[in-house]
Amino acid sequence: MTASTHWLATGAAQSVLERGGNAFDAAVAGCFVLHVAEPHLNGPGGDLVGLAAVAGRRPRVLAGQGPAPASASIAHMRALGLTSVPGAGGLAAAVPGAVPALLVLLRDHGTWDFTDIVEYAIDYAYNGVPVDARWADILTTVEPLFREHWPSSYALWMPEGRAPRAGDIVTNPQWGRTLERLADASREGANRRERLARVLAEWREGFVARELVQFLSAPHRHADGGDYAAVLTEADLRSYDATWEQPAMYSFRGVDVVKSAAWGSGPVLLQALAILSHFPDEELDPSTALGAHLITEAFKLAFADREAYYGDSRGDVPLATLLSEEYARERAALIGNTASDEWRPGVIPGYTAFLPALHTAAGAEGAGTGEPTVRASGETRGDTCHIDVVDDEGNIAGITPSGGWLQSSPAVPGLGFCAGTRLQMTWLDESAPAALRPGKRPRTTLSPTMLVRDGEVVEALGTPGGDQQDQWQLPYILRRVIGRYTPQQAIDAPAFHTTHVPSSFWPRAWEPRGLVVEDRLGPEAIDELRGRGHAVTVGGPWSLGRLSAVGRDPSTGELTAAANPRGGLGYAAGR
Structure with missing residues (x-):
């Protein structure tokens, strides 16, 4: 059985189960669909926390929360005149952890190949998904920001020159092509484990890492109204491993x-x-x-x-x-x-x-609702997705993916996604246990049970x-x-x-x-x-x-x- 925050993810995961995959295969396929179906709530450049239990075993934590980059420090933020990490923009990007974590889950407990897992997401990326009212409202809110400051996001999400409306069908062929390129890399492996290692390598040190870092190295508009370059490097991505x-x-x-x-x-x-x-x-x-x-x-x-x-x-x-x-x-x-x-x-x-x-x-827009709150500046409270899967053998997984929202930072041309903003959860105060420190994880709110x-x-x-x-x-x-x-x-x-x-x-x-x-x-x-x-x-x-x-x-x-x-x-x- 499967349950999730979006019916398309539930359908994809359930399809995997009915085609012979186990709960972990299904959960990974569902998460990749969530990237396409709810891009305002999670994305490939974001993070996740999961709990997984093989039948008869105790649960373990799948830690897909990337750390702060090596150059992300309190001193650097203070030198820019900041008193807190902005809520939108590349400065707030931790190392993307969601995709590496999904690959670890698939490698250690799944049975399917990457090419089969991502077929669902690729199909939705090319053929489109319907926009719901919340997603449409967010796109309307950020339309001025995208048009004036984040042209790559405007081109990706508003190709017709306007924000999509509820009920419109939206595609993301750039992300579809990225998934195809990752799948192509996997075909070079001699066995399933090696094939998954090739995908991870292409993500961490191949075209994804290169294009993401190169794009964010140019200054761009952040939530506080300033223009800054990100500090994320290829070395940061290369050195990160999702963990159990x-x-x-x-x-x-x-x-x-x-x-x-x-x-x-x-x-x-x-x-x-x-x-x-x-x-x-x-x-x-x-x-x-x-x-x-x-x-x-x-x-x-x-x-x-x-x-x-x-x-x-x-x-x-x-x-x-x-x-x-x-x-x-x-x-x-x-x-x-x-x-x-x-x-x-x-x-x-x-x-x-x-x-x-x-x-x-006082008077903060949408304060206390727990749902996405986005102003034209890019300020966001963000939100998240969730998926749970159990199979007839008793394998069970609960995964909470988030971050990398389309409103987090400018979309990377050609990749079809943006970096996350999890570092906004850190404090620019050395005495805080959740202070911003290079190489340390921000204290995430992602919390499956x-x-x-x-x-x-x-x-x-x-x-x-x-x-x-x-x-x-x-x-x-x-x-x-x-x-x-x-x-x-x-x-x-x-x-x-x-x-x-x-x-x-x-x-x-x-x-x-x-x-x-x-x-x-x-x-x-x-x-x-x-x-x-x-x-x-x-x-x-x-x-x-x-x-x-x-x-x-x-x-x-x-x-x-x-x-x-x-x-x-x-x-x-x-x-």
Whole structure:
């Protein structure tokens, strides 16, 4: 079974399964289709975080988050007069990690050749995909930027001299040709592993690396209004390898919840669960005011610890302490009956908590929605895609690709994609654990999840949404573990999230006590939350999150899949 944020990716992945491929073949094919079907939400020049479990084995993390280039330093940014990394433009580009990670997954656990995997994406690139309303809105917003400053993006996405409208069919023959050239390189290998190595070499040190670096070396417009050259080099791409890593885990009510480690945001969900474990089940219903209040306050504390301690750039993260019962009990005791307006990281002996500069952005366009927000300057909060696949043998994968959005930086002529902007998540402050440092990974928000019972993986799930990803997944987990909802019921239930956290996206604004809820939570619950002091923003009935999930019952072998109705693009399929 397959579930994803876009029906074309679901269809491609399911086709692979029905033609004899396994879950990992299907997930990789689906991810390449997502590059074409949702280029405003992810791209080949971006990154990904995945969780994969071979049948009968424990999950591992597929780390496709590239590091900062060797010349990307705080000193360089400061010398340009910057106080933060711009949200759009080549200066914010980490080493592209998505494609190398997909090749590693295919090499180590897949069965298909690259040429067969990318047939679906090549077909859609040449023949086109329909533009949805959100994609059309983004293109309309960035049309002046593309026309005036990013002519290569204008030529690629607006060949008729205007932004495509919802329902139009859009092609990307440049990316189709790039995939064909990579497939041609793979034909020179003597065996499947060698063929995949040829593709990776062409990406890291062949025509892709050369053309990407050469193009970005010329100054171009960034989100802050300045013109700068990128610092990404061919050596940066050549030296990067996607890796398999051990996950972080917390056992909640007998279910092991599996995430990536604290070089990303995944442990935020684990910390929130650890805090909530000190409250009784009857108080943790996300559809009640009390449950929403407790979840929100737990996340405030967990996010404060994320800023204080998480990162890939300064020593070891004290994750064992952060997930310990004693520490979680101390944090749970801080939750009262009313909404806190404080920023409260915990105290860890031997560590100094980083305190970020907190500032609001009153009236920021689309603030707190978790969906792409793009101004003509190129400023974006960005967004993401997600795909989950499980096969009849019990292999399972959940992958969250993102970055390299078409609005990230100018499209590289001939390649059909642009570089990502993940470095905007770093701080230009040496004392920050997530500071910008050469060769270190920015702290990504990409955060898929797996659930394990009695040593067997039973579900893979995830969602787009930046800092909201873990916030939208935790209520799903509570509804599944405590409420006994079906996967589809848990996805469909009302969603909410707090904005009491400095955004991971430029310009890093926060909204203290902010709480965004779907109106289906109900007027009584919303009134009670306001009475508790939350600054509630009421969104539409189906406006928050795009969760998808697949599962397998080890005792029966029964498979499940569920996708999000929000936005009308997500789809689940199976046989």
